[in-house]
Amino acid sequence: MSNKKDKEFRKLSIDSFFNFEADHIRIAHNQVKLIHNSGDIPASGNQFEISIREFFKRKLPEKYYISNGHIIDNELNTSPQLDLIIADNFKTPILYKTLDESEYLTYESIYSYAEIKSSWNKKYIDEFITTRSRIDNFLKRKEVSPNFFDTGGKGIELDIRTTNYDLKNPLFSFMFFGNSDSFNFKHIVEQYENTNWKFLPNLICFFDKGLIVNINKKDLDDGIFKINLYPQFIEDKENNEWVLLNYEKERSSLGTLYYIILEHLNTCILGYPNMLEYMQKIFEIKTDSIDFLKDHSL
Numbered sequence: 463m464s465n466k467k468d469k470e471f472r473k474l475s476i477d478s479f480f481n482f483e484a485d486h487i488r489i490a491h492n493q494v495k496l497i498h499n500s501g502d503i504p505a506s507g508n509q510f511e512i513s514i515r516e517f518f519k520r521k522l523p524e525k526y527y528i529s530n531g532h533i534i535d536n537e538l539n540t541s542p543q544l545d546l547i548i549a550d551n552f553k554t555p556i557l558y559k560t561l562d563e564s565e566y567l568t569y570e571s572i573y574s575y576a577e578i579k580s581s582w583n584k585k586y587i588d589e590f591i592t593t594r595s596r597i598d599n600f601l602k603r604k605e606v607s608p609n610f611f612d613t614g615g616k617g618i619e620l621d622i623r624t625t626n627y628d629l630k631n632p633l634f635s636f637m638f639f640g641n642s643d644s645f646n647f648k649h650i651v652e653q654y655e656n657t658n659w660k661f662l663p664n665l666i667c668f669f670d671k672g673l674i675v676n677i678n679k680k681d682l683d684d685g686i687f688k689i690n691l692y693p694q695f696i697e698d699k700e701n702n703e704w705v706l707l708n709y710e711k712e713r714s715s716l717g718t719l720y721y722i723i724l725e726h727l728n729t730c731i732l733g734y735p736n737m738l739e740y741m742q743k744i745f746e747i748k749t750d751s752i753d754f755l756k757d758h759s760l
Contacts, residue, residue: 480713480720483521487513487669488712491640494580510580510640511545518548521720526573526727527551531565533572535601536739540566542593546576546638548727554735568735569603573727574634581641582668584649591653594635595661604733606631612731627695630731634664634691634723642668647706650674654704660694667719672709675722679703691726 490513511530519528527549533541534557547567549555555571577590608623610630624630639645645668654662659676666674676693678686680701696702709715741747 478713480717483517484669484711484713484716487517487640487716489513491580491669494640511578514576514578514638515546517716518546518723522548522727525551527555527567527571529555529565529567531567533569533575533597533601534566535569535603536736536743537602538740538743539601541597541601544575544593545578546574547572548574548723550732553732554737557735557740568740569601570733570735572633573730573732574636574723576636576638578638579640581643582639582645582649584646586637586639587650587653590635590637590663591657591661594663597633598660603631605629606731606733610731616734617731625729627692630729631733632692632694632730634726634730636719637663637666638669638719639667640669642671645671659696659699662693664691664693665719665722667715669712669715672707672715673718673722674704674706676702676704689722691722691729 487510490510494510515528515530518526522528529547529549530543530545531547532543533547543564549567549571550573553568553571555567556565557568558566560566577586577593579586606629607619608625608627608630609620611618611620611624664676668674676690676696678688678690678701681688690696690702693702707718709718
């Protein structure tokens with residue numbers, strides 16, 4: 463009887479569940495090489511990006527909208543084209559979709575975005591930092607208070623904080639690379655030492671190597687492994703460091719990325735896009751363009 467119970471309650475190897483998705487992405491990455499060698503370089507990059515977006519579309523609940531496109535705020539400030547955007551599907555994420563399928567998504571409905579590359583090149587980290595800093599400087603959205611409590615509707619404001627962070631709607635950004643053969647730590651040391659952490663990717667996922675994440679060093683010395691989901695909020699940088707989680711299996715890199723993203727989605731509370739404010743800016747409604755009906759009465 464005890465043997466039967468042991469079999470019924472055996473430990474499940476959940477990481478193996480990501481084999482199928484990892485295989486699919488690996489096939490797409492192999493196709494990139496073939497398309498690239500044929501001379502169609504833009505198409506080769508698109509093929510790999512599509513495979514990553516399809517992964518998140520399959521794995522995440524219907525609540526989330528997966529896209530590539532532009533983030534736009536209610537002043538109509540617009541980000542560059544982004545390879546992957548994760549938005550709230552129930553909060554009017556798409557402001558406008560062009561005939562060529564380019565999508566413009568409201569900033570208030572964005573959980574996360576990522577840059578996806580088939581292989582590592584050190585210039586990509588510089589480009590990412592530039593984009594991230596420009597989004598932070600030029601795009602604005604109302605911060606959700608740390609005292610806010612989501613009730614499934616508009617929510618309520620409490621007299622106590624419900625998070626240790628300064629806001630409940632942080633933007634999570636990351637990078638995804640299919641191949642890291644040319645990666646060297648020397649490529650990023652300067653950037654990570656001299657760049658404000660809020661402009662760095664929250665993590666970098668090397669599909670074939672592992673993930674670069676921020677951890678609490680003091681906890682690690684005590685035998686506790688803790689990933690800092692939002693390094694941008696860390697003030698005590700002395701006790702927190704960037705590390706590479708080494709993995710031998712691609713499925714482990716993919717699975718770890720997925721669960722980190724899930725944690726962000728589960729804890730991030732977004733605001734609501736005010737469509738009337740967007741409308742006013744889009745159609746340039748001004749006081750001097752308004753006619754009062756009573757002024758035309760007989």
